[in-house]
Amino acid sequence: MREITVLSGGMGGARFLQGLLHGIAEGLLPGVAPDARVTVVANTADDLWVHGLKVCPDLDTVMYTLGDGIDPERGWGRREETWSVRTELAEYGVEPTWFGLGDRDVATHLVRTQMLDAGYPLSQVTEALCRRWRPGVRLLPMSDDRVETHVAIADAEAPSGRRVVHFQEYWVRLRASVPAEAVVVVGLDEARPAPGVVEAVAEADLVLVPPSNPVVSVGTILGVPGIRETLRATAAPVVGLSPIVGGTHVRGMAAQVLPAIGVEVSARAVGLHYGARSAGGVLDGWLVDSADADALPALREAGLAAEAVPLMMTDVDATARMVAAALALVAAPRP
Numbered sequence: 001m002r003e004i005t006v007l008s009g010g011m012g013g014a015r016f017l018q019g020l021l022h023g024i025a026e027g028l029l030p031g032v033a034p035d036a037r038v039t040v041v042a043n044t045a046d047d048l049w050v051h052g053l054k055v056c057p058d059l060d061t062v063m064y065t066l067g068d069g070i071d072p073e074r075g076w077g078r079r080e081e082t083w084s085v086r087t088e089l090a091e092y093g094v095e096p097t098w099f100g101l102g103d104r105d106v107a108t109h110l111v112r113t114q115m116l117d118a119g120y121p122l123s124q125v126t127e128a129l130c131r132r133w134r135p136g137v138r139l140l141p142m143s144d145d146r147v148e149t150h151v152a153i154a155d156a157e158a159p160s161g162r163r164v165v166h167f168q169e170y171w172v173r174l175r176a177s178v179p180a181e182a183v184v185v186v187g188l189d190e191a192r193p194a195p196g197v198v199e200a201v202a203e204a205d206l207v208l209v210p211p212s213n214p215v216v217s218v219g220t221i222l223g224v225p226g227i228r229e230t231l232r233a234t235a236a237p238v239v240g241l242s243p244i245v246g247g248t249h250v251r252g253m254a255a256q257v258l259p260a261i262g263v264e265v266s267a268r269a270v271g272l273h274y275g276a277r278s279a280g281g282v283l284d285g286w287l288v289d290s291a292d293a294d295a296l297p298a299l300r301e302a303g304l305a306a307e308a309v310p311l312m313m314t315d316v317d318a319t320a321r322m323v324a325a326a327l328a329l330v331a332a333p334r335p
């Protein structure tokens with residue numbers, strides 16, 4: 001296998017990609033060529049405009065993580081970050097004050113916003129930013145079009161009893177502390193896949209769905225018209241890894257948003273939600289954590305090749321073993 005395409009969110013996807021690249025570089029992945037190329041289709045529905053700047057959290061998390069610019073403790077934003085811009089903005093009393101806009105990070109958003117203003121599409125802007133960061137993958141936004149995830153939450157003071165906030169406000173300001181009643185992805189139905197995305201899925205030798213959020217990361221990528229269809233039609237095997245371990249997410253907020261789309265918070269339910277390609281879904285294989293081995297009969301019954309292995313991305317070696325297990329799943333004869 002030489003061409004590997006990964007559909008990624010932010011932190012879960014980035015960590016997974018570190019392990020994948022490590023596995024390729026160290027020859028830990030049977031059947032994968034040492035010069036295999038990785039293309040990442042990243043979620044852009046978390047993107048927002050803040051203080052006039054275009055911020056793309058998932059693209060930047062992948063770019064900074066793989067380019068060794070990430071703050072490893074926080075898992076997002078730049079290392080050795082300072083916060084003078086944020087402090088100054090707060091002194092002016094301008095909102096929003098909850099969004100973590102670091103000084104170093106601001107430079108990225110300034111470059112991006114200037115290029116967008118000059119007429120470059122996000123895909124070309126991302127390519128330009130990656131010339132500095134050299135992430136070791138081809139990084140593509142899922143779409144050049146504006147797509148934004150909004151979350152409906154209960155609000156006793158609102159006349160409708162509900163309030164809709166941008167996904168970032170739900171996650172960063174509210175810390176996903178209230179249940180999501182509905183997830184609305186504005187602009188998704190009219191969005192077009194960014195240049196290269198359809199080809200990257202159609203012409204891949206392997207497509208991986210990392211343990212990213214099934215609703216607000218992978219769900220939005222699959223919702224861009226044309227991507228799901230291409231995934232269903234590609235000759236490449238498609239394997240996913242569960243972000244839900246033992247009935248909840250490892251980090252993040254999948255447990256808060258899965259109920260909003262009517263999916264139980266379990267590795268089994270998420271696998272069945274994606275579904276087997278042989279039965280109208282998007283996957284051939286689904287890896288669950290060893291703690292969720294009881295899900296295997298139902299997953300296999302639904303037509304998925306399924307196995308239970310440790311799925312904690314504690315370090316790059318552990319993550320590379322997860323990738324090797326994902327490969328073994330589609331290399332082995334189907335159940």
Ligand code: GDP
Pocket residue numbers: 008009010011012013014058061211212213214216217218241242243244245248249250251252253254311312313314
């Ligand atoms: P985000 O955009 O930063 O939220 O990141 P992603 O959507 O790419 O990934 C978030 C998901 O990664 C969460 O649902 C977590 O459950 C999952 N995740 C994070 N770390 C791990 C891990 O070590 N193992 C597994 N299986 N899932 C993980």
Ligand code: CA
Pocket residue numbers: 009010011043046057058216217
């Ligand atoms: Ca995200």
